[in-house]
Amino acid sequence: xxxxxxxxxxxxxPLRRPDIIDRxxxxxxxxxxxxxxxxxxxxxxxxxxxxxxxxxxxxxQPLSNEAGDVTLVFNGEVYNYRELRKELLGRGHRFKTQSDxxxxxxxxxxxxxxxxxxxxxxxxxALWDETAKRFLLVxxxxxxxxxxxxxxxxxxxxASEIKAILEYPGVSRRLDPEAVAQYFFYGxxxxxxxxxxEIKKLPAAHIMVVQxxxxxxxxxxxxxxxxxxxxxxxFTPKQEKEVCVELRERLREAAVSxxxxxxxxxxxLSGGLDSSTVVATMSELSPGNVNSFSVSFPQRSFxxxxxxxxxxxxxxxxxxVLMADDASMRKALGYLVDHLDEPMADPAVMPTFLxxxxxxxxxxxxxxxxxxxxxxxxYPTYLGVRAxxxxxxxxxxxxxxxxxxxxxxxxxSSGAVPLGLFLRRFLTHAGKSPAERHHxxxxxxxxxxxxxxxxxxxxxxxxxxxxIFSPLPRLLEDAQFDEVLGExxxxxxxxxxxxxxxxxxxxxxxxxxxxxxxxxxxxxxxxFVAGLPTHLxxxxxxxxxxLKKAVEEWLPHKIVYRQKRGFTVPIASWxxxxxxxxxLETLAEGKLKRQGLFSSAFVNQMxxxxxxxxxxxxxxxxxLLCFQLWYDRWGAGGS
Numbered sequence: 001x002x003x004x005x006x007x008x009x010x011x012x013x014p015l016r017r018p019d020i021i022d023r024x025x026x027x028x029x030x031x032x033x034x035x036x037x038x039x040x041x042x043x044x045x046x047x048x049x050x051x052x053x054x055x056x057x058x059x060x061q062p063l064s065n066e067a068g069d070v071t072l073v074f075n076g077e078v079y080n081y082r083e084l085r086k087e088l089l090g091r092g093h094r095f096k097t098q099s100d101x102x103x104x105x106x107x108x109x110x111x112x113x114x115x116x117x118x119x120x121x122x123x124x125x126a127l128w129d130e131t132a133k134r135f136l137l138v139x140x141x142x143x144x145x146x147x148x149x150x151x152x153x154x155x156x157x158x159a160s161e162i163k164a165i166l167e168y169p170g171v172s173r174r175l176d177p178e179a180v181a182q183y184f185f186y187g188x189x190x191x192x193x194x195x196x197x198e199i200k201k202l203p204a205a206h207i208m209v210v211q212x213x214x215x216x217x218x219x220x221x222x223x224x225x226x227x228x229x230x231x232x233x234x235f236t237p238k239q240e241k242e243v244c245v246e247l248r249e250r251l252r253e254a255a256v257s258x259x260x261x262x263x264x265x266x267x268x269l270s271g272g273l274d275s276s277t278v279v280a281t282m283s284e285l286s287p288g289n290v291n292s293f294s295v296s297f298p299q300r301s302f303x304x305x306x307x308x309x310x311x312x313x314x315x316x317x318x319x320x321v322l323m324a325d326d327a328s329m330r331k332a333l334g335y336l337v338d339h340l341d342e343p344m345a346d347p348a349v350m351p352t353f354l355x356x357x358x359x360x361x362x363x364x365x366x367x368x369x370x371x372x373x374x375x376x377x378x379y380p381t382y383l384g385v386r387a388x389x390x391x392x393x394x395x396x397x398x399x400x401x402x403x404x405x406x407x408x409x410x411x412x413s414s415g416a417v418p419l420g421l422f423l424r425r426f427l428t429h430a431g432k433s434p435a436e437r438h439h440x441x442x443x444x445x446x447x448x449x450x451x452x453x454x455x456x457x458x459x460x461x462x463x464x465x466x467x468i469f470s471p472l473p474r475l476l477e478d479a480q481f482d483e484v485l486g487e488x489x490x491x492x493x494x495x496x497x498x499x500x501x502x503x504x505x506x507x508x509x510x511x512x513x514x515x516x517x518x519x520x521x522x523x524x525x526x527x528f529v530a531g532l533p534t535h536l537x538x539x540x541x542x543x544x545x546x547l548k549k550a551v552e553e554w555l556p557h558k559i560v561y562r563q564k565r566g567f568t569v570p571i572a573s574w575x576x577x578x579x580x581x582x583x584l585e586t587l588a589e590g591k592l593k594r595q596g597l598f599s600s601a602f603v604n605q606m607x608x609x610x611x612x613x614x615x616x617x618x619x620x621x622x623x624l625l626c627f628q629l630w631y632d633r634w635g636a637g638g639s
Contacts, residue, residue: 002031002032002048002049002050002051002061002073002074002075002076002160003025003028003029003030003031003032003048003049003075003159003160003161003164003510004028004046004047004048004049004073004074004075004124004126004158004159004160005021005024005025005027005028005046005047005157005158005159005160005164005165006021006024006044006045006046006047006073006126006157006158006159007020007021007024007044007045007155007156007157007168008043008044008128008135008155008156008158008210009043009044009154009155010154010155010156010210010213010214010215011043011154011213012042012043012133012213013043013154014042014043015042015043015044015045017169018040018045020167020168020169021038021040021045021046021047022038022047023167024047024157024159024164024165024167024168025038025047025048025049025164027159027161027163027164027167028049028159028160028161028163028164029049030339030510030511030513031049031051031075031160031161031510031513032048032049032050032051032513033049033051033513034050034051034052035049035050035052035060036048036049036050037050037060037061037062037073038062039062039071039073039128041128044128044135046062046071046072046073046126046128047073048061048062048073051364051513051515052262052263053077053261053262053263053364053365053515054077054081054098054099054100054260054261054262059097059098059099059100059101059102061073061074061101063097063099063101063102063104063105064102064105065093065102065105065106065108065109066093066094066095066096066106067109068130069129069130069131070105070108070109070127070128070129070130071105071127071128071130072101072104072105072108072125072126072127072128073125073126074101074104074123074124074125074126075123075124075125075145075160076121076122076123076124076140076144076145077100077121077122077123077260077515077517078100078101078103078104078119078120078121078123079120079121079257079258079260079522080118080119080120080121080257081099081100081103081121082260084103084107084118084119085103088103088106088107088110091110093106093109093110100121104119104123104125104127105127107119108127108129108136113136113207113209116138116207116220117220117221119140120257120522120523120524121140122140122142122144122145122517122518122521123138123139123140123145124137124138124139124140124145124146124147124160124202125137125138125139126138126158132211133211133212134209134210134211135156135209135210135211136207136208136209136210137149137156137158137202137207137208138206138207138208139202139203139204139205139206139207140204140205141204141205141221141521141523141526142204142205142371142493142497142498142502142518142521142523142526143191143203143204143205143497143498143499143502144502144506144518144521145160145506146160146161146201146503146506147159147160147201147202148160148161148162148165148194148199148200148201148202149165149199149200149201149202149208150165150168150171150198150199150200151200151215152170152198153170154213156210156215157171158202161341161507162194162195162196162199162341162342163341165199166341171196171198171199172196172197172198173196173634173635174196174197174198175195175196175197175635176193176194176195176196176197177458177459177462177464177467178193178467178470179193179194179195179197180195180597180627181450181454181464181465181467181468182467182468182470182471183195183343183345183623183627184444184445184450184453184464184623184624184627185439185443185444185445185447185450185468186439186442186443186444186468186495186496186499186500187345187346187443187444187500187619187623188344188345188346188496188499188500188503189201189342189499190471190495190499191203191204191471191495191498191499194342195342195343195630195635202217203217203219204494204498205219205220205221205222206218206219206220207220221523223490223493223494223526223530224479224490226526226527226530226531227481227482227486227490227530227531228481228482228486228530228531228532228533228534229480229482230480230481230482233533234535235533235535235536240536240546240549243532243536243546243550244546244549244550246528247528247529247546247547247550248550248551248554250522250524250525250528251277251281251519251525251550251551252281252284253522253524253525254281254519254520254522254524254525255278255281255282255285255367255519256281256285257519257522258367258517258518258519258522259282259285261364261365263363263364263365264291264362264363264364264365265291265363265364265365265366265367266290266291266292266293266359266362266363266365266366266367267279267282267290267291267292267293267317267366267367267368268292268293268294268355268359268366268367268368268369268516269292269293269294269308269311269312269317269319270294270304270307270308270369271294271304271305271306271307271308271309271310271311271559271562272304272307272369272562273369273372273378273544273547273548273551273555273559273560273562274369274370274371274372274373274378274520275311275368275369276311276551276555276559277369277372277547277551277554277555278367278368278369278519278520279292279311279312279315279317280315280551280554280555281519281554282367283315283316283317287315287316288316288317289318290315290317290318291317291318291320291362291363292308292311292312292317292318292319292320293319293320293321293322293355293358293359293362293363293366294308294309294312294319294320294321294322294355295321295322295323295324295351295354295355295358296308296321296322296323296324297324297325297351297569297570298323298325298326305321307559307562308321309321310556310558310559311555311556311559314555314556314559320358320359320362322354322355322358324351324354326574326578328354329350329351329354329569330578330579332350332351332353332354333350333629335353335511336349336350336353336507336508336511337629337630337633338633339507339511340507340630341634342630343626343627343630343631344503344504344507344626344630345444345619345622345623345626345627346500346501346504347569347571347622348504348569349504349507349508350569351569352504352505352508352509353508353511353512356508356509356511356512356514356516357512359512359514360512360513360514363514364513364514364515365514365515365516365517366509366514366515366516366517367516367517367518367519368505368516368517368518369518369519369520370497370501370502370505370518370520370521371493371497371518371520371521371526372520372544372547373492373544374489374492374493374496374497375489375493375520375525375526375529375530375537376529376537376543376544376545376546376547377485377489377534377537377538377543377544377545378543378544379492379543381438381441381442381488382485382488382489382538382543383541383543384426384430384437384438384441385434385438385484385485385488386485386538386540386541387426387541388426388430388434388437389484391426391430392430392431425440425441425446426441428446429441429446434484434487434488435469435472435476435487435488435491436469436472438488438491439468439469439472439491442496443619444619444620444622444623445619445620445623447465447468448465449620450464450465450468451463451464451465452599452602453598453599453602453603453624454597454598454599455596455597455598455599455600456599457596458596458597458598471495472491475490475491475494475495476491481534482533482534483534485534485537485538486534489534489537502518505518532546548560548561571618571622572610572616572618575610575611575618575621575622575625576610576611576613579625580611582625583607583621583625584607586625586628586629586632587603587604587607587621587624587625587628589603589604595631597631598624603624606620606621607621
């Protein structure tokens with residue numbers, strides 16, 4: 001796990017400021033405190049900040065093949081590097097280290113740009129081929145490791161985090177209006193955009209090839225190629241059992257591959273189904289020797305510590321619990337605002353950071369359960385997909401006369417699950433297209449609220465709500481799914497997982513120099529699960545059906561069938577109470593008017609309604625607060 005950055009002139013002209021690479025590297029030192037390295041040619045410079053996990057003695061980067069004409073830096077891990085190394089040795093390749101990174105150089109030498117298809121891992125790679133004069137940027141299939149780039153004036157500047165790119169002279173901090181509108185809808189920045197107009201993200205499962213002064217980007221893996229086609233077969237009980245057997249084997253295989261390490265490792269344990277499943281597989285391999293880490297909250301409706309303790313006791317893990325009170329969460333918010341260089345509306349980044357900081361005192365690598373919900377249908381919004389099918393069959397007059405009245409009577413809540421907010425959005429938007437309504441249910445601001453949020457000076461003649469759905473047709477072009485739920489699972493894998501959850505985990509953990517690995521995102525497991533019909537993932541209104549059946553023999557019944565709860569924090573009550581002074585100061589009317597981005601009247605109305613308990617605007621106000629805190633630190637000329 002590392003931080004990488006670099007500069008490449010497409011026309012191979014000499015770099016104007018070769019010294020900039022050192023400043024870029026310095027901005028990434030939190031990602032790799034163990035060592036640093038650099039590779040320089042007249043037209044190109046790579047730099048690496050390394051967090052050593054595999055081959056501690058000889059694995060420093062940059063790394064090259066035996067001839068020295070292929071050189072690379074990379075962030076991440078290649079879990080099947082031992083098998084690949086053995087094959088390459090059999091073909092006559094010679095190695096100088098025991099590292100996974102050197103395997104990449106030799107594999108590229110053997111297979112060219114197709115090398116990436118053989119890699120099982122999480123990675124962001126920058127590679128230079130001296131013989132072919134070819135430059136590559138590569139990102140893993142799910143997007144676990146970040147890779148941003150700026151391309152202008154004949155140069156490509158890349159890095160693991162935006163802050164390093166901002167060190168390069170001439171990179172503008174101009175905001176991308178469309179990306180900003182999308183942030184206030186999704187709560188994150190959908191690929192390929194970033195908050196800055198000139199800086200983009202290389203999409204997951206893509207490779208950028210630069211040769212002859214021309215840069216082209218290609219997709220080398222597409223989840224849709226493995227997803228169940230329309231007209232799924234029915235499964236007999238015997239076939240379901242066979243699926244469960246194979247699923248358990250693939251879960252074991254994924255976990256085993258992610259235990260390769262030369263440093264101590266453990267598991268983030270929430271007590272939910274996904275992390276508990278990972279604990280079960282780890283405990284099979286090393287009974288009684290698993291380090292588990294969880295965070296506990298004083299508010300009962302937000303606390304999962306009891307479930308985590310039950311799982312730890314069942315598997316005899318060495319369990320470590322962090323008690324996170326409101327003061328520690330506010331401290332985490334302050335640190336993350338200073339550290340993050342893009343706004344992030346997911347409040348779970350705070351407990352994830354605190355848990356990473358806590359775990360780093362004991363381990364250097366942690367396993368996590370991200371990906372399970374997107375693969376198997378674990379989110380409450382998927383229940384909405386099912387419910388909408390029945391709701392829309394009702395006569396319109398009944399929906400209008402009965403359910404519209406119910407919607408107006410729904411209560412305002414401050415609990416962990418804002419049921420009133422979700423039901424109100426469900427009833428209001430159930431008639432929209434499946435992809436649009438799914439994201440409105442999930443969203444931070446509604447489309448109407450987004451048009452009201454921005455000032456006339458910022459929006460001008462542009463309607464921000466027209467931009468928010470633009471990522472959807474790009475992802476769904478020519479796609480076919482066995483049913484609507486399959487489409488939603490695909491979108492959440494490509495958007496919510498890639499651009500929110502994995503960003504959250506990467507930034508929060510790497511801020512603490514901790515590597516996090518996700519067994520559910522092993523591409524062999526992902527491909528297998530994608531090929532299963534959706535009726536095995538959601539049976540009626542029961543999510544994760546086949547996963548629960550598969551792990552029944554591993555986990556206690558109450559863990560397998562407990563109610564789903566996300567990694568949440570009490571932001572509704574915070575805004576009304578503990579964080580109220582910060583919120584009022586940050587979103588002050590005069591300040592917003594001077595800034596010119598938002599309608600101060602619109603924001604003040606939302607604040608009043610929420611503070612007085614007349615509405616639940618927790619998601620909208622938190623999204624706005626995070627943006628403003630970021631803007632004060634980074635967007636207005638910060639560094």
